[in-house]
Amino acid sequence: xxxALAAAMPPGITWTRxxxxxxxxxxxxxxxxxxxxxxxxxxxxxxxPPGEPFFAEGGGERNIRLPFSYVSPAxxxxxxxxxxxxxxxxxxxx
Numbered sequence: 001x002x003x004a005l006a007a008a009m010p011p012g013i014t015w016t017r018x019x020x021x022x023x024x025x026x027x028x029x030x031x032x033x034x035x036x037x038x039x040x041x042x043x044x045x046x047x048x049p050p051g052e053p054f055f056a057e058g059g060g061e062r063n064i065r066l067p068f069s070y071v072s073p074a075x076x077x078x079x080x081x082x083x084x085x086x087x088x089x090x091x092x093x094x
Contacts, residue, residue, distance in 0.1 A: 001024055001066065001068040001076050002015075002017060002024070004076050004077045004079075004080035004081075005024070005026070005080055007077075007080070008077075008080040008081045008083065008084035009026075009080070009083075009084050009087070010084060010087055010088050010091070012028075012029040013026060013027070013029070013087065014026070014027045015027065015066075022067055022068065022069035022070075023065050023066060023067055023068070023069075024066045024068060025063055025064070025065060025066070026063065026064040026066055027063055027064075028062040028063075028064070028087065029062070030062065032062060032087070032090060032091055033050075033061045033062055034048075034050035034051055034052075034060075034061060034062060034063060034064045035050050035061070036090050037083075037086050037087055037090050038050055040086040040089050040090050041082065041083055041086040044082045044085065044086055045082065046079050046082045046083060046086075048064050048065065048066060048083070049064075049065045050063070050064060050065075051063025051064060051065060064083075
């Protein structure tokens, strides 16, 4: 997933580099929010959980939780391409 993110994400997007676990956390730059990107991503055939439910004390509006433990490398690459396109569309870069 880390290689797919590096290849597909537009400038300004950051993500964690986990040493274990099952998820990568992606952070969108302001003023983008995960919920704005989600609608566009779903229209293109992918979905993801926005970060807010995972932040007990609030926040997470700009975070996306990306699972990698049960998804094939080919599906991850395809999904990250679609996510990058959705982010570009929402941010006005495409």
